[in-house]
Amino acid sequence: MEMLDLAGWHPIAASSDLPTRHVFHGQLLGREFAVWRADDGFVNVWENRCLHRGVRLSLGLNDGRELRCLYHGWRYSSRSAGCTYIPAHPADAPARTICNRTYDAVEAAGMVWSSVAPEAEFALPEVLAGADPLVLRPVPVNAAPGVALALAEGLLPDARAIGAASVSFAEAGLVVFVQPLDAHRCVLRGVLLAQPDDRMAALRYHDGVLCGLRDRIEASGEVAPPPLEVGFQPVDAALAEMPARARSGPKAELRVQVARKWDAAQDVAGFQLRAVRGVLPAFQPGAHIDVHLPNGMSRQYSITNAPGESDYTIGVKRDAAGRGGSVCLHGDVREGDVLAISAPRNNFPLRRDSEKVLLIAGGIGITPMLAMAQALQVQGIPYALHVFARSEAHVPFADRLAGLAVTRHLGLDAAGTGAVLGDILSGYAFSHHVYVCGPAPMLTATREIAAGAGWPEEAVHFEYFANPEVIDDSTSFEIALARSAMTLQVPAGRSILEVLQENGVDVPSSCEQGACGTCVCGVLEGEPEHQDVYLSAAERAANDQIMTCVSRARSARLVLDI
Amino acid sequence: MMAQPCTDTVMLEHWHPVVSLDELRGAGRCRTVLLDRPVEIVRAAGGARVLCDSAPVQTLVQYGYVWASFGTAPAPLFPFPEFDEADRRFVVTGVFGVQVSAGRAIENFLDMGHFPYVHTGILGEEPHTEVKEYDVEISQSRDEILATRCRFYQPKAAVSSDEGADVEYIYRVPHPNCSVLYKSSPVDETRLDAIYIFVQPMGQEKIRAHTGMCIIDDASTDLDIRSFQQTIFGQDKPILENQYPRRLPLDPRAETPIRADKSAIAYRRWLAAKGLGWGVIPAGA
Known part of the structure; x- marks a missing residue:
């Protein structure tokens, strides 16, 4: 029964089964696979089942970067198989851990090879090394793979077994692989080791040989065993319950290598970060990572990549007057260095239930906008990207802008910027959304102009790099933690977040200046003194959430939902 | 080939639709399957009768459909x-x-x-x-x-x-x-x-x-x-x-x-x- 060993590598498809943007239905040892090639050539082998409602992903749409489930439009990224978008909840970022089951895959000798539970790396059978093989038409057989292999060995006199599931015939230059679909079914995959002179004749002749073999196997009268019983792995316990708003977030669980560092614009360094091992988690447009620096600091940078790309690319603006993060990255970090980063976290999610999207970027604020513009471009949602910069030399990642719907606004002063923003933001209509990222004065101006032009607050989405406000931490007050059943005192000079963390309450945090939204906490009672720039005016007025890193209490006591 | 008939009491104690009166009126009789059992529905006084292996099955005519139950005391329909x-x-x-x-x-x-x-x-x-x-x-x-x-x-x-x-x-x-x-x-x-x-x-x-x-x-x-x-x-x-x-x-x-x-x-x-x-x-x- 060695043929049914889960560790074995088997051919599951011919390379020609994966033409552009197709999804192929593969099978191995009772499992079904959705097999698809991304536009960059990467071959994905996934469990053939959407994690949401179990619909076969082989029915899905391959857009070249992501696979979209046919039933509810969930999008899964090439490589990581992480879910990047759930259309039913366009304003939320899906939990990063929603990830399909993937299988290892290698494309070699004109075929795609996979294994259910490999114990070793794929090794190309020696007989195929250096060959320019012609892959024959696969022939499905209703018989146990072991029975098929035994009869295949009798096909020609000079049979030689290769590995556990194939047989080679030196004189004919033929290798027959038996792909075990299940305990009772298999596929004969024949390969000619060299391109024959008369291709059509060779294809026809060998197809006849393999079909004849199939007929003999099926007529052999061996009773086929019952199918393998294959269960489905349960999803992560955290995903099985509602609501799925991620609260926890470890801080630096990924290790990446700087694969490339370059000047992405004047004073802007680009960093291409590659997984040291395995595959980086899927990211969504708008997501950022925390980068932990050699000097002990941690800084947040937006991911600029298009859907389905394997590395994370970030842009770092040199700020000599800053706190030292950008200077360290510009000066000390080199290609080849290994950095600790957090998993992507998305506090700036892109709604895709829009009829038109305006993206407004100022300077280095282009970084999240690039990821958004590329996602919208791939998905075919109408958008316009407006880039404000001092000069063309100051436009970061100009190479990524090619092919996008971009308009540049260069060298404008505050008044000129305001006038252009007024033009861009005239003509709000239902289902239009605007996203803006850039320096604080530009964000403030954009929000004011949009409000004046009739944009509802919920259609204006913004991300500050930093909180320009001066934080007043002179008050002292009491916090009661409803779920942890603790009451703590927040003294002047300490933040709620610091007091929580000192008392062993794990609250994820990132920028710690009220800009990124990571440390949000629900408020059940009391009146917060908001000092962040993350919440909108309506969210502030509702008084039901607070950024624990900077905001405080107006009332003597706050009851937090934690 | 019919599977082992259903023995789940929750299913057996419910009424199940087997045919619309519309369809039965046109066809006169109807053979179908319910809970892995072959059933036959024929027109009768009061609307219809359901049979399984020629034995009568509890029958209800409501909301335009013929309903059948194999239970001992199925609750009234919703x-x-x-x-x-x-x-x-x-x-x-x-x-x-x-x-x-x-x-x-x-x-x-x-x-x-x-x-x-x-x-x-x-x-x-x-x-x-x-x-x-x-x-x-x-x-x-x-x-x-x-x-x-x-x-x-x-x-x-x-x-x-x-x-x-x-x-x-x-x-x-x-x-x-x-x-x-x-x-x-x-x-x-x-x-x-x-x-x-x-x-x-x-x-x-x-x-x-x-x-x-x-x-x-x-x-x-x-x-x-x-x-x-x-x-x-x-x-x-x-x-x-x-x-x-x-x-x-x-x-x-x-x-x-x-x-x-x-x-x-x-x-x-x-x-x-x-x-x-x-x-x-x-x-x-």
Whole structure:
């Protein structure tokens, strides 16, 4: 029964089964696979089942970067198989851990090879090394793979077994692989080791040989065993319950290598970060990572990549007057260095239930906008990207802008910027959304102009790099933690977040200046003194959430939902 | 070949639809399968009689259908008052054989998130994909699930307009295999049309879905109404037949629910609490 060993590598498809943007239905040892090639050539082998409602992903749409489930439009990224978008909840970022089951895959000798539970790396059978093989038409057989292999060995006199599931015939230059679909079914995959002179004749002749073999196997009268019983792995316990708003977030669980560092614009360094091992988690447009620096600091940078790309690319603006993060990255970090980063976290999610999207970027604020513009471009949602910069030399990642719907606004002063923003933001209509990222004065101006032009607050989405406000931490007050059943005192000079963390309450945090939204906490009672720039005016007025890193209490006591 | 007949008491103690009176009137008699047992329905005084292996089976004629039960004392069928409202039209829109469990079919009926993707241009349309917050309760007194305040964007929401708008839905699940939805009438916005699905479980993974409506509409022909519903169901059928596993998994960790699936989560919990073990994969199995 060695043929049914889960560790074995088997051919599951011919390379020609994966033409552009197709999804192929593969099978191995009772499992079904959705097999698809991304536009960059990467071959994905996934469990053939959407994690949401179990619909076969082989029915899905391959857009070249992501696979979209046919039933509810969930999008899964090439490589990581992480879910990047759930259309039913366009304003939320899906939990990063929603990830399909993937299988290892290698494309070699004109075929795609996979294994259910490999114990070793794929090794190309020696007989195929250096060959320019012609892959024959696969022939499905209703018989146990072991029975098929035994009869295949009798096909020609000079049979030689290769590995556990194939047989080679030196004189004919033929290798027959038996792909075990299940305990009772298999596929004969024949390969000619060299391109024959008369291709059509060779294809026809060998197809006849393999079909004849199939007929003999099926007529052999061996009773086929019952199918393998294959269960489905349960999803992560955290995903099985509602609501799925991620609260926890470890801080630096990924290790990446700087694969490339370059000047992405004047004073802007680009960093291409590659997984040291395995595959980086899927990211969504708008997501950022925390980068932990050699000097002990941690800084947040937006991911600029298009859907389905394997590395994370970030842009770092040199700020000599800053706190030292950008200077360290510009000066000390080199290609080849290994950095600790957090998993992507998305506090700036892109709604895709829009009829038109305006993206407004100022300077280095282009970084999240690039990821958004590329996602919208791939998905075919109408958008316009407006880039404000001092000069063309100051436009970061100009190479990524090619092919996008971009308009540049260069060298404008505050008044000129305001006038252009007024033009861009005239003509709000239902289902239009605007996203803006850039320096604080530009964000403030954009929000004011949009409000004046009739944009509802919920259609204006913004991300500050930093909180320009001066934080007043002179008050002292009491916090009661409803779920942890603790009451703590927040003294002047300490933040709620610091007091929580000192008392062993794990609250994820990132920028710690009220800009990124990571440390949000629900408020059940009391009146917060908001000092962040993350919440909108309506969210502030509702008084039901607070950024624990900077905001405080107006009332003597706050009851937090934690 | 027939599977081992169902022995699940929850299923056996319910009434199940086997044929519409419409179909029976035309055909005179009907052979079908219920809970893995062959049954025959013949016209008789009072409407119809159901036989299994020539022995009589408990029979009920209600809401335009013949219902049968193999139980000892099946509870009365759920209330469906709209069926008796004099100014509504009752239209049987068809019966569909589907290779899926009853539970999967009911969940699909409750689901709004697939409208833009599966019923494109009819019940939904990209980019309007959001499932807004709605309320779900399991009514103890009526032993049914009620989802209210459901809203979903629909292109051409009213007969009189080409504009899209949010349409309001109410969903009831008063029986493990039956559901009724109410949606604003395109003709009279003060009234709600009632659209039902009564699922006949032939086997654990094979059903006949009986569909129809009780609506306020005296303009459309029966043919128009049937064509519409057959289009909708024809779009759902290939999705349903490609769901794995085919039986409805009741273990919360079997699949990944989102907030939009609140009604499905309540439905799975409700079935689990009843102790149903047929046509589903029980938790811990």
